[in-house]
Amino acid sequence: MELEGTVLRGRAFDPIEGRVVVEDGEIVSIEETTTDSGDVILPAFVNAHTHLGDSIAKEAGGGLTLEELVAPPDGLKHRLLDAADRAELVEGMTRSLRFMQATGTSTCIEFREGGVPGVEMIEDAASGVDLDPVVLGRETADAMRASDGFGASGANDAEFEHERRATREAGKLFGIHAGEVDSTDIDAALDLDPDFLVHMVHPEPYQLDRVDDSEVPIVLCPRSNVVTDVGLPPAGELAERTTLALGTDNVMTNSPSMFREMAFAAKLLDLPAEDVLRMATVNGAEIAGLNRGVVAEGRDAKLLVLDGDSDNLTGARDVVRAVVRRAGQGDIKRVLL
Structure with a gap:
């Protein structure tokens, strides 16, 4: 499975354009690449x-x-x-x-x-x-x-x-x-x-x-x-x-x-x-001793995908700030558990 868009990578939530590759419930790679997706991928x-x-x-x-x-x-x-x-x-x-x-x-x-x-x-x-x-x-x-x-x-x-x-x-x-x-x-x-x-x-x-x-x-x-x-x-x-x-x-x-x-x-x-x-x-x-909560290789793929092109989020200049202070249920495209 591959998820594409703006990935909030690692503990610092560095926003990168790319994809997250998931196999058997685990994040196996995070690749920086150009995509056409406006999605925002972050930890659940x-x-x-x-x-x-x-x-x-x-x-x-x-x-x-x-x-x-x-x-x-x-x-x-x-x-x-x-x-x-x-x-x-x-x-x-x-x-x-x-x-x-x-x-x-x-x-x-x-x-x-x-x-x-x-x-x-x-x-x-x-x-x-x-x-x-x-x-x-x-x-x-x-x-x-x-x-x-x-x-x-x-x-x-x-x-x-x-x-x-x-x-x-x-x-x-x-x-x-x-x-x-x-x-x-x-x-x-x-x-x-x-x-x-x-x-x-x-x-x-x-x-x-x-x-x-x-x-x-x-x-x-x-x-x-x-x-x-x-x-x-x-x-x-x-x-x-x-x-x-x-x-x-x-x-x-x-x-x-x-x-x-x-x-x-x-x-x-x-x-x-x-x-x-x-x-x-x-x-x-x-x-809680769980291997999740961050988009990083080797972590459990418990992920949240937001629609960065939603009426609520489009135009956001700071993606992390928008996720924290503005996003809501209506912006969710997928919850991967």
Whole structure:
């Protein structure tokens, strides 16, 4: 298979005119050559933080605080999940996975509520789509063993030493929310030596130094932070210290569109377009240990093809900036997963 057009090659997304050659699901070569195609070829997205279970409750709870919305065990989200039957939950997650696939996402890192049954539900939901979620079980070590790792709530909510030890022994991924509402849970989260943190809206200066020392990656979810009124992360300061990725968080409050998340992050956090595109692709892939997220030889061919001649994108002087700040579902020609 050959894809031709403007190729956003490598981690720097250098735009070259040429073709990408794919064999058996792998990028085998990238050739610079003249083409007649206006297509733009880039890596498919990696949504590095999702909660898909609340797909059944989109736009519920407007005006509630973060704690009232999602804090376990009595937040609105958890009450709605408890009241829903299994078929409804699986259907909701399937629809969100289909939407992500249609909007150019190759995988997501899902913090999956409900213990082992919750893990089994998203496995059922994913069976009918090409998107392959990285599932982090929650609540029990058994859920971790049944999935790809453990996704912890904030360290103020519970002690996670047992789950962290079990996850490390299993050689699996451990992520934890930290610093979403305030800084009080950040030190305890860092003490667990996690594979990544989520949110980090409110780090103290010395905690930024701890991040620098540990180089722990951080997943930012800026649209979610605005909706729940907790503020915005100090993205520039964090980017100076560690690797950043991008996630859409709860489907309850935001659509799982990486196009929307990228545009929001680029404009509101004042980050360079190339940095934001890395956050939405290769950085999330590397957190999850996946061989994707970049157009390079030897990488998995999880690719997105945009119509550079669409009414929305034609005339773009900076292709990467246009992809990050302007492109959307209507510009997609093909999602290769």
